[in-house]
Each structure stands twice: as C-alpha cells, then as structure tokens.
Amino acid sequence: MLRVIGNFWEVSMSRNIIALVLSFSLAAFFAPNASWAAEDHVAEAIQHTKEAIDHGKQGHANILADHAQVGLQHAEAAEKEKANPHTESAIKDLKDAAEHGKLGHADVATKSAESALGHLSQVK
Structure with a gap:
C-alpha cells in the first residue's frame, strides 16, 4: 500500500x-516584453516607404499604393505608441501616396512617399 x-x-x-x-x-x-511585443513600427514604416518609392520610380503605382498602405499602418502604430510631429506628417504623406497610387499617379505618389520618408527618418 x-x-x-x-x-x-x-x-x-x-x-x-x-x-x-x-x-x-x-x-x-x-x-509583454519590450523586445518581443513592441515591434519597431518606425523601422517597418521606413522599409515599406522605401519599397513604395522604388516601385513608384518604376511606374508601378498599384504596388506603390500597397507598400504605402502598409507603411501607413506602421506609422500609425508608432504614433499611438509615442506621438511625434514627424510621424504625424509622415502619416499625412503616406495617406496621400496611397491615394495617388491607387489612382495610378505614380509620380505624385512617389513624391509624397519621399516626403514621408524624410519625416520618418527624423523620428527618434
């Protein structure tokens, strides 16, 4: 037993x-660990904005719009985590880039994406 x-x-x-x-x-x-849970949204926004610019220079407005939209989502997430006037400006430019890309205006969309990239690179 x-x-x-x-x-x-x-x-x-x-x-x-x-x-x-x-x-x-x-x-x-x-x-919730900062290194796991908090994705670096600014870096992701920068990466997708660069992709948008590259495709815009090739005249691929629809692909530019897709990358601008993803970059916009990351920029908005970064803005929610920590407000920044540069992120806010980048969001406006990425919205403009996505809209013009959907309309087939690759040249205008590319300029907006380049402006967004300038703002995102100043986010600290």
Whole structure:
C-alpha cells in the first residue's frame, strides 16, 4: 500500500513539475516584453516607404499604393505608441501616396512617399 502511494507521489510530482515548467514557458513566451511585443513600427514604416518609392520610380503605382498602405499602418502604430510631429506628417504623406497610387499617379505618389520618408527618418 505504501508503495502505491509512493509511486503516486512520484508520478504526481513529475506531472506537477512538467505543468510548472510548461506554465513558466508559456508565461515567458506571451509576457509583454519590450523586445518581443513592441515591434519597431518606425523601422517597418521606413522599409515599406522605401519599397513604395522604388516601385513608384518604376511606374508601378498599384504596388506603390500597397507598400504605402502598409507603411501607413506602421506609422500609425508608432504614433499611438509615442506621438511625434514627424510621424504625424509622415502619416499625412503616406495617406496621400496611397491615394495617388491607387489612382495610378505614380509620380505624385512617389513624391509624397519621399516626403514621408524624410519625416520618418527624423523620428527618434
């Protein structure tokens, strides 16, 4: 009888340890950590804005619009995290770039994207 209780204790302890390790692993994975949870939205906005400019120079207005839209989403997320007048200006320019890109105005959209890139590069 004691042996069964002893085995039960050993099995129960090993299950408890596994559950504890799994819990800590999940908590560490999903914990709001600045290096994990906070994506660098400004860097992403810059990257997509550069892509938009490259496609605009090639006359690909629709692809420019797509990249400007993604860059806009990241710029808006950066603005929510930390307000900045340069981010605010970049948002306006990226909206303009996306709108003109959808209309097929690659040249105008490219200029707006270049202006947005200038503002985004000044965000600190």
